[in-house]
Amino acid sequence: MKTSSPLALGFGIVMGCALFNFWRFYGLELAKEEENERVVVEMASGLAPPSWDLDMKTEAHAGQASTNLAGLLKLSEGGGDAGATSPPVESSCNPRVFVSYTSSPWESLWLSNIREWQAKKYVCDALFDQLEDLFKFQWQTCSWYPDGDDGEWCMKDDSLHQLWWNKKEGRTLTFPPPGKSPGPLSPVIPEDPSIFSRFVFKDACKGGEEYTEYIEPLTSHLRHPTSGCGTKFCLPEDCKPNQGGGKYFYDRSWVVPPPRLREGVGKKLYYDAGASTWDGGQGGNSLGYFTTVWARHGVEFDRIEAWEGTTPPPKFYDSVPAAFKDRVFYHQELIASTQGEAGPFVPDVIEEQAEERDYVLWKLDIDSGPVEQGNIDFLLSSPEHLRLIDEVVWEHHVKNYFMPHWDGGIDETKEIGDSYELFLRMRQAGIRAHSWI
Secondary structure, three states, rough: OOOOOHHHHHHHHHHHHHHHHHHHOOOOOOHHHHHHHHHHHHHHHOOOOOOOOOOHHHHOOOOHHHHHHHHHHHHHHOOOOOOOOOOOOOOOOOOOOEEEEEEEEEHHHHHHHHHHHHHHHHHHHHHHHHHHHHHHHHHHHOOOOOOOHHHOOOOEEOOEEEEEOOOOOOOOOOOOOOOOOOOOOOOOOOOOOOEEEEEEOOOOOHOOEEEEEEEOOOOOOOOOOOOOOHHHHHOOOOOOOOOHHHHOOOOOOOOOOOOOOOOOOOOEEEEEEEEOOOOOOOOOOHHHHHHHHHHHOOOOOOOEEEEOOOHHHHHHHHHOHHHHHHHEEEEEEOOOOOOOOOOOOOOHHHHHOOOOOOOOEEEEEOOOOOHHOOOOOOOOHHHHOOOOOEEEEEEEEEOOOOOOOOOOOOEEEEEHHHHHHHHHHHHHHEEEEEEEE
C-alpha cells in the first residue's frame, strides 16, 4: 500500500477543514434565506406579526413578495418551475367584485315617497301603515331567538343595548319577558328580498362565482325605523308618553353588517373619523361597537386608524382594550374636507394603506357637515377611491324634524330625501353604505 507523505497529509487536513467550514456557512445562510423567504411570504399574506425582526434585505423584498407569492406557493407545493404549464395561483385576486345593487320593494316605497312624507311629517304614520313590513324587519334583525323562529320573542343586541321584541304584539321591552333570558348571540344575516336590499358580488378568486349580500333598507329618517315615533309603537305599560321610539333612538340593531367574508379577502381595515374614545362618544361609542358586532360576523380588524380633535392621546389609549393596543393608531387631528387642505384626508390615507382585495370599513361622523360632505362628494367622484372601500357608515346632518337637538353643521338646504339619494348612489357604486346615529 502506498502511504501519503506528512506534507500531503497536512494539506488534506487543511482542505478538509476549509470545505467543512464553507458548507457549514453556506448551509446556515441557505437556512436563513429559506426562513426569510417564509417570513416574506407571510408578511405579504398578512400573517406575520408586526413584532418579527427581519433582515433589512428581507424587509426590502417584502413588497416584492406579494407579486411573487403565487410562484413561491407553487414551488413550495412541489409544483416545479413557476413558469410551467399550470397557471399560477392569483395572489391579488379580489373576492368582492361589485356586480349590482337592487333596492327591496320596501326601500323602493320609501325612495318614492320620503320627500312628501317628510314635508307632511308623516313618517311615523307611514310606518304604521306598513306594519307587516316593519314586523318582518324587526324580527330579522334580532341576535337571539330563545324559542327559535317559531317563538314570539327575540332579543336585539347592538353591544350597547338589549331590547326584547314580540312579533305577535309588536311590543318592545328593555328587560327580558317572563320566562326568557339572554342567550348566545348570532350574526344578523337576513335573507328576505321583500324587505332587505341586496348586493351581488362576484368572486374573482373562484372563477367569477356570484353571491348575494343583504343590507338594511333605506327607510324612515335613516335611523332605526321606529326611532322617535312615540307611543305608536309602544304599549302604555311599557313606556312613558311620547317615549316609545326613544327605546330605539340610540339603538343600532337596524344596521346589518356583512356576512362572513369570503376566503381570499386581504387585510381587514377600519377607519374611524370622529372616534372620541374606545368606550365613549355622543350617542354611544363606535370603536367598541364595530369591533364587537363585526366580530360576530367573523371580521377581526388587522388595523384601526382613529381621528378625534379633542381627545388627548393618553386618554384615548387608556380606553383601548389590551387586545387591540398593537393595532390601533390614534391621531388627535381634525380631518380635511378635500385633497390639499390641512389635516389628513381620509380617502387618501385609505388609498395609501389598502389594496382592492382588502376589506375596508370607514365610519364618518365628526359633527361638521361641510367637512363630511366634502369627503362623501370626493368619494363619489373618484372611482380609484371607491373601489377600495367596502363599507361606509355616516351620519348626514340635514333638515330632519326628528332631530331638533342638532345644532351646528346642519345643511339647511338638504332634507332626508337628499340623504337617501347619497346613500343610494354609494350603494349603486358597490359600497355597503349605512346611516349612523
